[in-house]
Amino acid sequence: MSTENPSRPSEEEVRAGAAGYGRAVLASYDLFVLGLVCRMVWRCPRGRMLELYDRNVGARHLDLGPGSGFFLDRCSYPVADPRLTLLDLNEDVLAKTGRRLARFSPVLLSRDVLEPLELGEARFDSAGLNFLLHCLPGGLAHKSSVFDHAAEYVRAGGRIFGSTVLALGVEHGRLAPRALESLNEDRTMSNAEDSLEELDAEMARRFADYRITVRGSVALFEATV
Numbered sequence: 001m002s003t004e005n006p007s008r009p010s011e012e013e014v015r016a017g018a019a020g021y022g023r024a025v026l027a028s029y030d031l032f033v034l035g036l037v038c039r040m041v042w043r044c045p046r047g048r049m050l051e052l053y054d055r056n057v058g059a060r061h062l063d064l065g066p067g068s069g070f071f072l073d074r075c076s077y078p079v080a081d082p083r084l085t086l087l088d089l090n091e092d093v094l095a096k097t098g099r100r101l102a103r104f105s106p107v108l109l110s111r112d113v114l115e116p117l118e119l120g121e122a123r124f125d126s127a128g129l130n131f132l133l134h135c136l137p138g139g140l141a142h143k144s145s146v147f148d149h150a151a152e153y154v155r156a157g158g159r160i161f162g163s164t165v166l167a168l169g170v171e172h173g174r175l176a177p178r179a180l181e182s183l184n185e186d187r188t189m190s191n192a193e194d195s196l197e198e199l200d201a202e203m204a205r206r207f208a209d210y211r212i213t214v215r216g217s218v219a220l221f222e223a224t225v
């Protein structure tokens, strides 16, 4: 945490959460992180997240922290020609995932999700933030501002959804505690204090209609704006 203001992470801490997703990591991400680590370490197969996308993704979709774009590539859209906007702090993510999803001609935007998104008049039917919160520094009370930043651009009745690995309030498998410790140490993740109770409270403060489903170490959430 920054020594100047303990509730607000430093720019360096924010950048560290996105810095790990260079070209080499992205090349193995689908297989290693989403295939192996999700199932074996977090005990939540990636199929559960794909179901979340299938259930919630809209015709105009905003994706925050799209990573390799696996779910956006594989999910079922409600229309043949969905309009996608991808927003990330890491230029490698935008370049590589933009190419992967070129058939949708996605709009690519370099932004820090912890700051207001400044998307002008753009409006979306859905916003996805999958496996994003656990990368963001600052504690859930601070990083839940991402819900507000996204909701500003989602139409009334639209959906906000995603998932995050929690440290507290979930039942971890045998491999998770060690993985959490080392991934927090190298700042790939910043979720050592993230709890189910706090995630629930942050969602309850913002959404009248929301649901959190826990699978292994992962909370899958979905809400109506």
Ligand SMILES: C[S@@+](CC[C@H](N)C(=O)[O-])C[C@H]1O[C@@H](n2cnc3c(N)ncnc32)[C@H](O)[C@@H]1O
Residues within 6 Å of the ligand: 014, 017, 018, 019, 021, 034, 064, 065, 066, 067, 068, 069, 070, 071, 087, 088, 089, 090, 093, 111, 112, 113, 114, 129, 130, 131, 132, 135, 136
């Ligand atoms: C763990 S990956 C998740 C990828 C994808 N959503 C998935 O579920 O497979 C986290 C993504 O969030 C991005 N990211 C991390 N911190 C960010 C920030 N402050 N602002 C914008 N993007 C950020 C990373 O660059 C990366 O693309």
